[in-house]
Amino acid sequence: MTELLRIEGLTVTPQNAPDKLLVNNVSFTLESGKTTCVVGESGSGKSLTALSVMGLLSSQLRLAQGKVIFQGQDLVGISNDELRKIRGGRIGMIFQEPMTSLNPVLTIGKQISETLIVHQGLGGQALKARIAALLEQVGIPAGRASSYPDELSGGQRQRVMIAMSIACEPAMLIADEPTTALDVTVQAQILALLNELKTRMNMAMLFITHDFGVVADIADDVVVMFRGEIVESGPVAEVLHNPQHPYTQALLACVPDADGKRPLKPIDYAWLNEGAAA
Amino acid sequence: MSEIILSARHLTKSYKQRSGRFGLGATQVKALNDVSLDLKQGSTLAVVGESGSGKSTLARCLLQLLPLDGGEVLFQGRDLAKLSGSALREQRRFLQMVFQDPFASLNPRMRVGQIVGEGLLIHQLGTQEERHDKVVRMLQRVGLSEADMQKYPHQFSGGQRQRIGIARALVLEPRVVVCDEPVSALDVSIQAQILLLLKELQQEMALSYLFISHDLRVVRHIADEVAVMYQGKLIEQGSVESIYDAPAEEYTRNLLQSIPGRRALAA
Numbered sequence: 001m002t003e004l005l006r007i008e009g010l011t012v013t014p015q016n017a018p019d020k021l022l023v024n025n026v027s028f029t030l031e032s033g034k035t036t037c038v039v040g041e042s043g044s045g046k047s048l049t050a051l052s053v054m055g056l057l058s059s060q061l062r063l064a065q066g067k068v069i070f071q072g073q074d075l076v077g078i079s080n081d082e083l084r085k086i087r088g089g090r091i092g093m094i095f096q097e098p099m100t101s102l103n104p105v106l107t108i109g110k111q112i113s114e115t116l117i118v119h120q121g122l123g124g125q126a127l128k129a130r131i132a133a134l135l136e137q138v139g140i141p142a143g144r145a146s147s148y149p150d151e152l153s154g155g156q157r158q159r160v161m162i163a164m165s166i167a168c169e170p171a172m173l174i175a176d177e178p179t180t181a182l183d184v185t186v187q188a189q190i191l192a193l194l195n196e197l198k199t200r201m202n203m204a205m206l207f208i209t210h211d212f213g214v215v216a217d218i219a220d221d222v223v224v225m226f227r228g229e230i231v232e233s234g235p236v237a238e239v240l241h242n243p244q245h246p247y248t249q250a251l252l253a254c255v256p257d258a259d260g261k262r263p264l265k266p267i268d269y270a271w272l273n274e275g276a277a278a
Numbered sequence: 279m280s281e282i283i284l285s286a287r288h289l290t291k292s293y294k295q296r297s298g299r300f301g302l303g304a305t306q307v308k309a310l311n312d313v314s315l316d317l318k319q320g321s322t323l324a325v326v327g328e329s330g331s332g333k334s335t336l337a338r339c340l341l342q343l344l345p346l347d348g349g350e351v352l353f354q355g356r357d358l359a360k361l362s363g364s365a366l367r368e369q370r371r372f373l374q375m376v377f378q379d380p381f382a383s384l385n386p387r388m389r390v391g392q393i394v395g396e397g398l399l400i401h402q403l404g405t406q407e408e409r410h411d412k413v414v415r416m417l418q419r420v421g422l423s424e425a426d427m428q429k430y431p432h433q434f435s436g437g438q439r440q441r442i443g444i445a446r447a448l449v450l451e452p453r454v455v456v457c458d459e460p461v462s463a464l465d466v467s468i469q470a471q472i473l474l475l476l477k478e479l480q481q482e483m484a485l486s487y488l489f490i491s492h493d494l495r496v497v498r499h500i501a502d503e504v505a506v507m508y509q510g511k512l513i514e515q516g517s518v519e520s521i522y523d524a525p526a527e528e529y530t531r532n533l534l535q536s537i538p539g540r541r542a543l544a545a
Contacts, residue, residue: 041465154329183328184492188536210466213495213539254470258537260498260518266471 004172004204005030010066012048023048024228035198035205037215040225046208050176055083089119092165096177101161102149108160109145115167134163155186166197176208191218212255216240224248283486284317284454289349291339309335311510322487324497327507333490337456341373342366371401374447378459380439384431390442391427397450416449437468458490473500494537498522506530
Protein backbone atom coordinates (compact mmCIF):
# COMPACT_ATOMS: atom_id res chain seq x y z
CA MET A 1 0.00 0.00 0.00
CA THR A 2 2.54 2.58 -1.04
CA GLU A 3 1.30 5.61 -2.89
CA LEU A 4 3.39 6.09 -6.00
CA LEU A 5 1.61 8.77 -7.98
CA ARG A 6 -0.74 11.48 -6.87
CA ILE A 7 -2.56 13.62 -9.41
CA GLU A 8 -4.05 16.76 -7.88
CA GLY A 9 -6.51 19.12 -9.58
CA LEU A 10 -5.20 18.42 -13.07
CA THR A 11 -6.72 20.87 -15.57
CA VAL A 12 -5.96 21.01 -19.29
CA THR A 13 -7.18 23.66 -21.72
CA PRO A 14 -6.42 24.57 -25.34
CA GLN A 15 -3.72 27.27 -25.59
CA ASN A 16 -6.11 29.66 -27.32
CA ALA A 17 -9.28 28.87 -25.33
CA PRO A 18 -8.48 28.89 -21.62
CA ASP A 19 -12.17 28.59 -20.69
CA LYS A 20 -12.61 25.23 -22.41
CA LEU A 21 -11.75 22.62 -19.80
CA LEU A 22 -10.70 19.46 -21.63
CA VAL A 23 -9.57 17.95 -18.35
CA ASN A 24 -11.26 19.54 -15.38
CA ASN A 25 -9.86 19.29 -11.87
CA VAL A 26 -8.90 15.62 -12.02
CA SER A 27 -7.41 14.01 -8.91
CA PHE A 28 -6.56 10.40 -8.11
CA THR A 29 -3.71 8.29 -6.79
CA LEU A 30 -1.88 5.17 -7.93
CA GLU A 31 -0.34 2.50 -5.72
CA SER A 32 2.53 0.14 -6.45
CA GLY A 33 1.41 -3.29 -7.60
CA LYS A 34 -2.05 -2.06 -8.58
CA THR A 35 -3.76 -1.26 -11.85
CA THR A 36 -5.93 1.81 -12.15
CA CYS A 37 -8.11 1.98 -15.26
CA VAL A 38 -9.24 5.33 -16.57
CA VAL A 39 -12.34 4.59 -18.64
CA GLY A 40 -14.46 6.88 -20.79
CA GLU A 41 -15.72 7.55 -24.29
CA SER A 42 -13.95 9.62 -26.94
CA GLY A 43 -13.50 13.19 -25.79
CA SER A 44 -13.75 12.29 -22.11
CA GLY A 45 -10.19 13.45 -21.46
CA LYS A 46 -8.77 10.04 -20.51
CA SER A 47 -5.84 10.14 -22.94
CA LEU A 48 -5.07 13.78 -22.13
CA THR A 49 -4.83 12.82 -18.48
CA ALA A 50 -2.23 10.16 -19.32
CA LEU A 51 -0.29 12.50 -21.60
CA SER A 52 -0.25 15.17 -18.88
CA VAL A 53 1.31 12.72 -16.43
CA MET A 54 4.10 12.03 -18.91
CA GLY A 55 4.53 15.70 -19.84
CA LEU A 56 3.70 14.87 -23.44
CA LEU A 57 0.80 17.26 -24.09
CA SER A 58 0.84 18.73 -27.59
CA SER A 59 1.95 22.37 -27.89
CA GLN A 60 -1.65 23.32 -28.72
CA LEU A 61 -2.64 22.42 -25.17
CA ARG A 62 -1.73 23.81 -21.80
CA LEU A 63 -1.62 22.22 -18.39
CA ALA A 64 -3.42 25.09 -16.71
CA GLN A 65 -3.39 23.78 -13.18
CA GLY A 66 -2.57 20.80 -11.06
CA LYS A 67 0.23 18.66 -9.70
CA VAL A 68 1.60 15.31 -10.82
CA ILE A 69 3.51 14.01 -7.82
CA PHE A 70 5.54 10.93 -8.72
CA GLN A 71 7.63 9.35 -5.95
CA GLY A 72 7.36 12.59 -4.00
CA GLN A 73 8.49 14.83 -6.86
CA ASP A 74 6.16 17.17 -8.76
CA LEU A 75 6.67 16.49 -12.47
CA VAL A 76 4.83 19.65 -13.51
CA GLY A 77 7.24 22.42 -14.32
CA ILE A 78 10.48 20.41 -14.22
CA SER A 79 12.80 20.70 -17.20
CA ASN A 80 12.54 18.51 -20.29
CA ASP A 81 15.96 17.01 -19.56
CA GLU A 82 14.82 15.86 -16.14
CA LEU A 83 11.53 14.53 -17.57
CA ARG A 84 13.39 12.55 -20.23
CA LYS A 85 15.41 10.84 -17.52
CA ILE A 86 12.20 9.72 -15.82
CA ARG A 87 10.27 8.73 -18.95
CA GLY A 88 11.49 5.38 -20.22
CA GLY A 89 13.37 4.93 -16.96
CA ARG A 90 11.12 5.06 -13.91
CA ILE A 91 7.97 5.48 -16.02
CA GLY A 92 7.34 3.12 -18.94
CA MET A 93 4.84 3.76 -21.70
CA ILE A 94 2.92 1.74 -24.29
CA PHE A 95 0.53 3.04 -26.89
CA GLN A 96 -2.29 1.75 -29.07
CA GLU A 97 -0.57 1.34 -32.42
CA PRO A 98 2.44 -0.96 -32.21
CA MET A 99 3.23 -0.48 -35.89
CA THR A 100 3.47 3.29 -35.83
CA SER A 101 5.36 3.28 -32.53
CA LEU A 102 8.17 1.07 -33.88
CA ASN A 103 10.82 2.19 -36.35
CA PRO A 104 10.44 0.01 -39.47
CA VAL A 105 14.11 0.22 -40.51
CA LEU A 106 15.68 -0.90 -37.21
CA THR A 107 15.70 -4.42 -35.80
CA ILE A 108 13.67 -4.87 -32.65
CA GLY A 109 16.83 -5.73 -30.70
CA LYS A 110 18.34 -2.39 -31.72
CA GLN A 111 15.20 -0.55 -30.64
CA ILE A 112 15.07 -2.22 -27.24
CA SER A 113 18.78 -1.46 -26.77
CA GLU A 114 18.23 2.30 -27.13
CA THR A 115 16.45 2.59 -23.78
CA LEU A 116 19.04 0.41 -22.06
CA ILE A 117 21.97 2.43 -23.43
CA VAL A 118 20.42 5.79 -22.60
CA HIS A 119 19.13 5.01 -19.14
CA GLN A 120 21.46 2.29 -17.86
CA GLY A 121 24.60 2.73 -19.96
CA LEU A 122 24.71 -0.96 -20.84
CA GLY A 123 26.93 -2.25 -23.65
CA GLY A 124 28.53 -5.32 -25.18
CA GLN A 125 27.60 -8.73 -23.85
CA ALA A 126 25.62 -7.31 -20.90
CA LEU A 127 23.38 -5.42 -23.33
CA LYS A 128 22.84 -8.50 -25.51
CA ALA A 129 22.00 -10.66 -22.52
CA ARG A 130 19.54 -8.09 -21.19
CA ILE A 131 17.73 -7.82 -24.56
CA ALA A 132 17.46 -11.61 -24.75
CA ALA A 133 16.09 -11.77 -21.20
CA LEU A 134 13.52 -9.05 -21.91
CA LEU A 135 12.28 -10.75 -25.07
CA GLU A 136 11.91 -14.03 -23.19
CA GLN A 137 9.98 -12.22 -20.47
CA VAL A 138 7.36 -11.03 -22.95
CA GLY A 139 7.15 -14.40 -24.70
CA ILE A 140 9.25 -13.81 -27.82
CA PRO A 141 12.18 -16.15 -28.63
CA ALA A 142 15.49 -14.31 -28.04
CA GLY A 143 16.54 -15.14 -31.61
CA ARG A 144 13.93 -12.68 -32.93
CA ALA A 145 16.10 -9.74 -31.77
CA SER A 146 17.43 -9.49 -35.33
CA SER A 147 13.93 -9.32 -36.87
CA TYR A 148 12.39 -6.16 -38.28
CA PRO A 149 8.94 -4.98 -37.15
CA ASP A 150 7.24 -5.99 -40.42
CA GLU A 151 8.30 -9.59 -39.83
CA LEU A 152 6.22 -9.73 -36.65
CA SER A 153 2.46 -10.04 -36.10
CA GLY A 154 0.48 -7.28 -34.39
CA GLY A 155 0.50 -9.12 -31.07
CA GLN A 156 4.26 -9.73 -31.26
CA ARG A 157 4.87 -6.05 -32.01
CA GLN A 158 2.89 -5.09 -28.93
CA ARG A 159 5.00 -7.58 -26.95
CA VAL A 160 8.12 -5.81 -28.25
CA MET A 161 6.66 -2.47 -27.13
CA ILE A 162 6.06 -3.97 -23.70
CA ALA A 163 9.65 -5.28 -23.59
CA MET A 164 10.89 -1.75 -24.36
CA SER A 165 8.63 -0.16 -21.77
CA ILE A 166 9.72 -2.47 -18.94
CA ALA A 167 13.41 -2.54 -19.97
CA CYS A 168 14.49 -0.29 -17.10
CA GLU A 169 12.15 -1.91 -14.59
CA PRO A 170 9.94 1.14 -14.20
CA ALA A 171 7.97 1.82 -11.04
CA MET A 172 4.97 2.78 -13.15
CA LEU A 173 3.65 1.72 -16.54
CA ILE A 174 1.30 3.94 -18.52
CA ALA A 175 -0.68 2.03 -21.14
CA ASP A 176 -2.98 3.97 -23.49
CA GLU A 177 -5.44 1.55 -25.17
CA PRO A 178 -2.66 -1.03 -25.71
CA THR A 179 -4.98 -3.80 -26.93
CA THR A 180 -7.56 -1.85 -28.91
CA ALA A 181 -6.01 -2.64 -32.31
CA LEU A 182 -5.54 -6.34 -31.55
CA ASP A 183 -7.67 -9.40 -32.24
CA VAL A 184 -9.64 -10.64 -29.27
CA THR A 185 -7.57 -13.79 -28.62
CA VAL A 186 -4.33 -11.77 -28.84
CA GLN A 187 -5.84 -9.11 -26.59
CA ALA A 188 -6.50 -11.74 -23.93
CA GLN A 189 -2.85 -12.86 -24.10
CA ILE A 190 -1.48 -9.32 -23.85
CA LEU A 191 -3.74 -8.47 -20.89
CA ALA A 192 -2.57 -11.63 -19.12
CA LEU A 193 1.07 -10.70 -19.80
CA LEU A 194 0.63 -7.16 -18.47
CA ASN A 195 -1.10 -8.48 -15.37
CA GLU A 196 1.68 -10.95 -14.72
CA LEU A 197 4.44 -8.33 -15.19
CA LYS A 198 2.63 -5.88 -12.92
CA THR A 199 2.54 -8.43 -10.11
CA ARG A 200 6.05 -9.77 -10.62
CA MET A 201 7.67 -6.31 -10.85
CA ASN A 202 5.31 -4.66 -8.34
CA MET A 203 4.56 -1.90 -10.84
CA ALA A 204 1.76 0.60 -10.67
CA MET A 205 -0.18 0.56 -13.94
CA LEU A 206 -2.19 3.45 -15.34
CA PHE A 207 -4.37 1.82 -17.98
CA ILE A 208 -6.47 3.92 -20.36
CA THR A 209 -9.36 2.15 -22.09
CA HIS A 210 -12.86 2.63 -23.47
CA ASP A 211 -13.81 -1.03 -22.95
CA PHE A 212 -15.53 -2.07 -19.73
CA GLY A 213 -14.78 -5.70 -20.53
CA VAL A 214 -11.06 -4.95 -20.41
CA VAL A 215 -11.60 -2.98 -17.21
CA ALA A 216 -13.24 -5.99 -15.60
CA ASP A 217 -10.28 -8.19 -16.54
CA ILE A 218 -7.37 -5.98 -15.54
CA ALA A 219 -8.33 -3.20 -13.10
CA ASP A 220 -7.97 -3.02 -9.34
CA ASP A 221 -9.35 0.51 -9.25
CA VAL A 222 -11.44 2.39 -11.80
CA VAL A 223 -11.75 6.08 -12.63
CA VAL A 224 -14.72 6.94 -14.88
CA MET A 225 -14.35 10.14 -16.90
CA PHE A 226 -17.05 12.09 -18.74
CA ARG A 227 -16.55 15.41 -20.54
CA GLY A 228 -13.24 16.08 -18.83
CA GLU A 229 -14.32 15.29 -15.30
CA ILE A 230 -14.15 12.30 -13.02
CA VAL A 231 -17.73 11.25 -12.35
CA GLU A 232 -16.95 8.20 -10.25
CA SER A 233 -14.00 6.23 -8.94
CA GLY A 234 -13.39 3.27 -6.66
CA PRO A 235 -12.49 -0.42 -6.51
CA VAL A 236 -13.39 -2.29 -9.69
CA ALA A 237 -16.05 -4.56 -8.17
CA GLU A 238 -17.93 -1.62 -6.68
CA VAL A 239 -17.91 0.55 -9.77
CA LEU A 240 -18.94 -2.29 -12.10
CA HIS A 241 -21.59 -3.90 -9.93
CA ASN A 242 -22.87 -1.01 -7.89
CA PRO A 243 -22.31 2.15 -9.95
CA GLN A 244 -23.46 5.30 -8.18
CA HIS A 245 -23.31 7.98 -10.85
CA PRO A 246 -26.07 8.08 -13.51
CA TYR A 247 -23.47 8.30 -16.30
CA THR A 248 -21.63 5.20 -15.13
CA GLN A 249 -24.93 3.36 -14.84
CA ALA A 250 -25.98 4.48 -18.33
CA LEU A 251 -22.61 3.64 -19.86
CA LEU A 252 -22.60 0.16 -18.36
CA ALA A 253 -26.10 -0.44 -19.74
CA CYS A 254 -24.75 0.22 -23.26
CA VAL A 255 -22.12 -2.51 -23.03
CA PRO A 256 -23.38 -5.67 -24.72
CA ASP A 257 -22.89 -8.64 -22.39
CA ALA A 258 -21.41 -11.86 -23.71
CA ASP A 259 -24.47 -13.87 -22.69
CA GLY A 260 -26.92 -11.61 -24.49
CA LYS A 261 -29.31 -11.65 -21.55
CA ARG A 262 -29.41 -7.95 -20.76
CA PRO A 263 -31.19 -5.72 -23.31
CA LEU A 264 -29.10 -2.85 -24.69
CA LYS A 265 -30.09 0.57 -23.47
CA PRO A 266 -28.60 3.62 -25.20
CA ILE A 267 -27.72 6.67 -23.13
CA ASP A 268 -30.44 9.28 -22.84
CA TYR A 269 -28.27 12.39 -22.87
CA ALA A 270 -31.17 14.77 -22.29
CA TRP A 271 -32.00 12.96 -19.09
CA LEU A 272 -28.33 12.87 -18.12
CA ASN A 273 -27.87 16.60 -18.68
CA GLU A 274 -30.91 17.31 -16.50
CA GLY A 275 -29.58 14.98 -13.83
CA ALA A 276 -26.20 16.68 -13.91
CA ALA A 277 -27.80 20.09 -13.59
CA ALA A 278 -30.04 19.06 -10.71
CA MET B 279 -38.13 -21.02 -40.14
CA SER B 280 -38.52 -19.37 -43.51
CA GLU B 281 -37.22 -19.23 -47.06
CA ILE B 282 -33.58 -18.64 -47.91
CA ILE B 283 -32.98 -15.30 -49.57
CA LEU B 284 -29.25 -15.45 -50.22
CA SER B 285 -27.22 -18.58 -50.58
CA ALA B 286 -23.50 -19.04 -51.17
CA ARG B 287 -22.23 -22.35 -52.59
CA HIS B 288 -18.56 -23.40 -52.46
CA LEU B 289 -17.10 -19.91 -52.77
CA THR B 290 -13.37 -19.71 -53.42
CA LYS B 291 -11.18 -16.67 -53.78
CA SER B 292 -7.43 -16.35 -53.53
CA TYR B 293 -5.06 -13.44 -53.58
CA LYS B 294 -1.47 -13.36 -54.75
CA GLN B 295 0.78 -12.12 -52.03
CA ARG B 296 4.34 -10.97 -52.58
CA SER B 297 6.72 -12.78 -50.33
CA GLY B 298 10.37 -13.45 -49.74
CA ARG B 299 13.20 -10.96 -49.95
CA PHE B 300 12.17 -7.73 -51.74
CA GLY B 301 8.81 -9.34 -52.52
CA LEU B 302 10.23 -11.24 -55.48
CA GLY B 303 8.37 -14.44 -54.69
CA ALA B 304 4.64 -14.88 -54.76
CA THR B 305 2.39 -17.10 -52.70
CA GLN B 306 -1.31 -17.78 -53.04
CA VAL B 307 -3.42 -16.90 -50.04
CA LYS B 308 -6.79 -18.59 -49.94
CA ALA B 309 -9.07 -15.89 -48.55
CA LEU B 310 -12.13 -18.03 -49.15
CA ASN B 311 -11.75 -21.78 -49.17
CA ASP B 312 -14.97 -23.59 -50.11
CA VAL B 313 -17.35 -21.38 -48.12
CA SER B 314 -21.07 -22.14 -48.20
CA LEU B 315 -23.80 -20.44 -46.19
CA ASP B 316 -27.51 -19.58 -46.27
CA LEU B 317 -29.16 -16.35 -45.16
CA LYS B 318 -32.77 -16.77 -44.14
CA GLN B 319 -35.36 -14.14 -45.06
CA GLY B 320 -35.80 -11.59 -42.27
CA SER B 321 -33.01 -12.92 -40.09
CA THR B 322 -29.47 -11.86 -39.16
CA LEU B 323 -26.51 -14.08 -39.95
CA ALA B 324 -23.31 -12.91 -38.27
CA VAL B 325 -19.95 -13.86 -39.75
CA VAL B 326 -17.31 -13.68 -37.04
CA GLY B 327 -13.58 -14.10 -37.22
CA GLU B 328 -10.29 -12.40 -36.50
CA SER B 329 -8.29 -10.26 -38.91
CA GLY B 330 -7.26 -12.21 -41.99
CA SER B 331 -10.01 -14.80 -41.56
CA GLY B 332 -11.63 -13.79 -44.87
CA LYS B 333 -14.85 -12.31 -43.47
CA SER B 334 -14.62 -9.01 -45.35
CA THR B 335 -13.62 -10.80 -48.57
CA LEU B 336 -16.74 -12.91 -48.13
CA ALA B 337 -18.91 -9.79 -47.79
CA ARG B 338 -17.50 -8.26 -50.95
CA CYS B 339 -17.71 -11.47 -52.95
CA LEU B 340 -21.34 -12.00 -51.96
CA LEU B 341 -22.26 -8.59 -53.37
CA GLN B 342 -20.09 -9.14 -56.48
CA LEU B 343 -17.89 -6.22 -55.53
CA LEU B 344 -14.98 -8.62 -55.94
CA PRO B 345 -14.94 -11.33 -58.61
CA LEU B 346 -15.06 -14.89 -57.33
CA ASP B 347 -12.61 -17.58 -58.41
CA GLY B 348 -15.27 -20.22 -58.08
CA GLY B 349 -18.66 -21.04 -56.60
CA GLU B 350 -22.04 -19.41 -56.94
CA VAL B 351 -24.10 -16.81 -55.09
CA LEU B 352 -27.83 -17.36 -55.39
CA PHE B 353 -30.09 -14.38 -54.67
CA GLN B 354 -33.74 -15.31 -54.84
CA GLY B 355 -32.74 -18.29 -56.94
CA ARG B 356 -30.56 -16.39 -59.48
CA ASP B 357 -26.78 -16.83 -59.70
CA LEU B 358 -25.37 -13.32 -59.36
CA ALA B 359 -21.96 -14.32 -60.67
CA LYS B 360 -23.51 -15.21 -64.03
CA LEU B 361 -25.46 -11.98 -64.45
CA SER B 362 -24.13 -9.44 -66.95
CA GLY B 363 -23.58 -5.72 -66.26
CA SER B 364 -27.05 -4.27 -66.58
CA ALA B 365 -28.87 -7.28 -65.13
CA LEU B 366 -26.51 -7.26 -62.15
CA ARG B 367 -27.01 -3.52 -61.65
CA GLU B 368 -30.76 -4.05 -61.45
CA GLN B 369 -30.24 -6.58 -58.67
CA ARG B 370 -27.84 -4.35 -56.75
CA ARG B 371 -30.74 -2.22 -55.61
CA PHE B 372 -31.85 -5.16 -53.48
CA LEU B 373 -28.37 -5.90 -52.15
CA GLN B 374 -26.95 -3.02 -50.16
CA MET B 375 -23.98 -2.51 -47.88
CA VAL B 376 -23.25 -0.52 -44.74
CA PHE B 377 -19.54 0.11 -44.25
CA GLN B 378 -17.34 0.23 -41.18
CA ASP B 379 -15.77 3.64 -41.47
CA PRO B 380 -18.39 6.38 -41.64
CA PHE B 381 -15.58 8.85 -42.32
CA ALA B 382 -14.18 7.12 -45.40
CA SER B 383 -17.38 5.85 -46.97
CA LEU B 384 -19.20 9.16 -47.52
CA ASN B 385 -18.06 11.49 -50.31
CA PRO B 386 -16.94 14.68 -48.55
CA ARG B 387 -17.87 16.85 -51.54
CA MET B 388 -21.49 15.77 -51.70
CA ARG B 389 -24.36 17.02 -49.60
CA VAL B 390 -26.19 14.46 -47.49
CA GLY B 391 -29.31 14.81 -49.66
CA GLN B 392 -27.28 13.86 -52.75
CA ILE B 393 -25.51 11.00 -50.99
CA VAL B 394 -28.72 9.41 -49.79
CA GLY B 395 -30.64 10.18 -53.00
CA GLU B 396 -27.97 9.02 -55.46
CA GLY B 397 -29.11 5.40 -55.49
CA LEU B 398 -32.69 6.40 -56.27
CA LEU B 399 -31.39 8.53 -59.13
CA ILE B 400 -29.20 5.76 -60.57
CA HIS B 401 -32.02 3.26 -60.45
CA GLN B 402 -34.46 5.92 -61.73
CA LEU B 403 -37.01 5.27 -59.05
CA GLY B 404 -39.90 7.72 -59.00
CA THR B 405 -40.07 11.38 -59.99
CA GLN B 406 -37.74 14.02 -58.59
CA GLU B 407 -40.39 14.98 -56.05
CA GLU B 408 -40.99 11.40 -54.98
CA ARG B 409 -37.26 10.84 -54.59
CA HIS B 410 -36.96 13.94 -52.45
CA ASP B 411 -39.80 12.78 -50.23
CA LYS B 412 -38.25 9.33 -49.87
CA VAL B 413 -34.90 10.79 -48.83
CA VAL B 414 -36.56 13.04 -46.27
CA ARG B 415 -38.59 10.19 -44.79
CA MET B 416 -35.54 7.93 -44.64
CA LEU B 417 -33.41 10.57 -42.95
CA GLN B 418 -36.13 11.22 -40.39
CA ARG B 419 -36.47 7.51 -39.78
CA VAL B 420 -32.77 7.16 -38.91
CA GLY B 421 -32.94 10.15 -36.55
CA LEU B 422 -31.84 13.01 -38.82
CA SER B 423 -33.88 15.89 -40.22
CA GLU B 424 -34.82 17.40 -43.57
CA ALA B 425 -32.48 20.32 -42.91
CA ASP B 426 -29.57 17.88 -42.76
CA MET B 427 -29.94 17.25 -46.52
CA GLN B 428 -28.10 20.49 -47.22
CA LYS B 429 -25.14 19.68 -44.98
CA TYR B 430 -21.84 17.96 -45.79
CA PRO B 431 -20.59 14.77 -44.06
CA HIS B 432 -17.91 16.59 -42.05
CA GLN B 433 -20.62 18.48 -40.18
CA PHE B 434 -21.74 15.27 -38.47
CA SER B 435 -20.39 13.10 -35.65
CA GLY B 436 -19.32 9.49 -36.24
CA GLY B 437 -22.64 8.10 -35.05
CA GLN B 438 -24.64 10.50 -37.23
CA ARG B 439 -22.49 9.61 -40.23
CA GLN B 440 -23.24 5.97 -39.68
CA ARG B 441 -26.94 6.91 -39.67
CA ILE B 442 -26.39 8.59 -43.05
CA GLY B 443 -24.69 5.41 -44.32
CA ILE B 444 -27.68 3.37 -43.16
CA ALA B 445 -30.14 5.78 -44.79
CA ARG B 446 -28.19 5.58 -48.06
CA ALA B 447 -28.40 1.79 -48.06
CA LEU B 448 -32.02 1.48 -46.94
CA VAL B 449 -33.65 4.20 -49.04
CA LEU B 450 -33.56 1.72 -51.94
CA GLU B 451 -35.71 -0.71 -49.95
CA PRO B 452 -33.23 -3.57 -50.32
CA ARG B 453 -33.88 -7.17 -49.38
CA VAL B 454 -30.39 -8.00 -48.13
CA VAL B 455 -28.04 -5.65 -46.30
CA VAL B 456 -24.43 -6.60 -45.71
CA CYS B 457 -23.13 -4.72 -42.66
CA ASP B 458 -19.32 -4.81 -42.50
CA GLU B 459 -18.31 -3.97 -38.93
CA PRO B 460 -20.90 -1.16 -38.79
CA VAL B 461 -20.32 -0.26 -35.15
CA SER B 462 -16.61 -1.02 -34.62
CA ALA B 463 -15.50 2.58 -35.02
CA LEU B 464 -18.11 3.96 -32.61
CA ASP B 465 -18.18 4.70 -28.88
CA VAL B 466 -20.11 2.14 -26.87
CA SER B 467 -23.10 4.43 -26.18
CA ILE B 468 -23.40 5.28 -29.89
CA GLN B 469 -22.87 1.61 -30.75
CA ALA B 470 -25.94 0.70 -28.68
CA GLN B 471 -28.04 3.32 -30.50
CA ILE B 472 -27.01 2.08 -33.94
CA LEU B 473 -27.55 -1.59 -33.07
CA LEU B 474 -31.06 -0.87 -31.82
CA LEU B 475 -31.79 1.23 -34.92
CA LEU B 476 -30.64 -1.63 -37.18
CA LYS B 477 -32.88 -4.05 -35.31
CA GLU B 478 -35.94 -1.79 -35.57
CA LEU B 479 -35.39 -1.20 -39.27
CA GLN B 480 -35.03 -4.92 -39.86
CA GLN B 481 -38.51 -5.47 -38.41
CA GLU B 482 -40.13 -2.57 -40.27
CA MET B 483 -38.60 -3.27 -43.67
CA ALA B 484 -38.34 -7.08 -43.52
CA LEU B 485 -34.59 -6.90 -44.08
CA SER B 486 -32.15 -9.78 -44.00
CA TYR B 487 -28.75 -8.88 -42.56
CA LEU B 488 -25.37 -10.41 -43.13
CA PHE B 489 -23.46 -8.92 -40.22
CA ILE B 490 -19.64 -9.03 -40.37
CA SER B 491 -18.02 -8.51 -36.98
CA HIS B 492 -15.03 -9.35 -34.83
CA ASP B 493 -16.90 -8.36 -31.64
CA LEU B 494 -18.58 -11.39 -30.09
CA ARG B 495 -20.46 -9.29 -27.56
CA VAL B 496 -22.15 -7.29 -30.32
CA VAL B 497 -22.91 -10.46 -32.31
CA ARG B 498 -24.61 -12.04 -29.31
CA HIS B 499 -27.10 -9.18 -29.30
CA ILE B 500 -27.85 -8.81 -32.99
CA ALA B 501 -27.55 -12.24 -34.59
CA ASP B 502 -29.97 -15.11 -35.05
CA GLU B 503 -27.31 -17.35 -36.55
CA VAL B 504 -23.54 -17.28 -36.42
CA ALA B 505 -20.87 -18.49 -38.84
CA VAL B 506 -17.30 -18.68 -37.56
CA MET B 507 -14.47 -18.13 -40.06
CA TYR B 508 -10.83 -19.05 -39.58
CA GLN B 509 -8.12 -18.81 -42.23
CA GLY B 510 -10.55 -18.62 -45.12
CA LYS B 511 -12.70 -21.54 -43.99
CA LEU B 512 -16.09 -21.56 -42.39
CA ILE B 513 -15.39 -23.83 -39.46
CA GLU B 514 -18.67 -23.72 -37.58
CA GLN B 515 -22.20 -22.49 -38.16
CA GLY B 516 -25.38 -22.58 -36.12
CA SER B 517 -27.94 -20.67 -34.07
CA VAL B 518 -26.50 -17.98 -31.82
CA GLU B 519 -27.51 -19.97 -28.71
CA SER B 520 -25.90 -23.19 -29.87
CA ILE B 521 -22.62 -21.51 -30.85
CA TYR B 522 -22.33 -19.51 -27.61
CA ASP B 523 -23.54 -22.20 -25.24
CA ALA B 524 -22.02 -25.29 -26.85
CA PRO B 525 -19.30 -24.47 -29.38
CA ALA B 526 -18.10 -27.60 -31.17
CA GLU B 527 -14.74 -26.30 -32.36
CA GLU B 528 -11.69 -25.64 -30.21
CA TYR B 529 -11.08 -22.34 -32.05
CA THR B 530 -14.61 -21.11 -31.32
CA ARG B 531 -14.22 -22.00 -27.65
CA ASN B 532 -10.95 -20.08 -27.50
CA LEU B 533 -12.59 -17.08 -29.20
CA LEU B 534 -15.46 -17.06 -26.70
CA GLN B 535 -13.16 -17.41 -23.72
CA SER B 536 -11.18 -14.40 -24.92
CA ILE B 537 -14.15 -12.03 -24.67
CA PRO B 538 -12.96 -9.42 -22.18
CA GLY B 539 -14.88 -9.21 -18.92
CA ARG B 540 -16.84 -12.36 -19.70
CA ARG B 541 -17.17 -13.56 -16.14
CA ALA B 542 -17.08 -10.28 -14.25
CA LEU B 543 -19.68 -8.51 -16.37
CA ALA B 544 -22.07 -11.45 -16.70
CA ALA B 545 -24.39 -10.39 -13.85
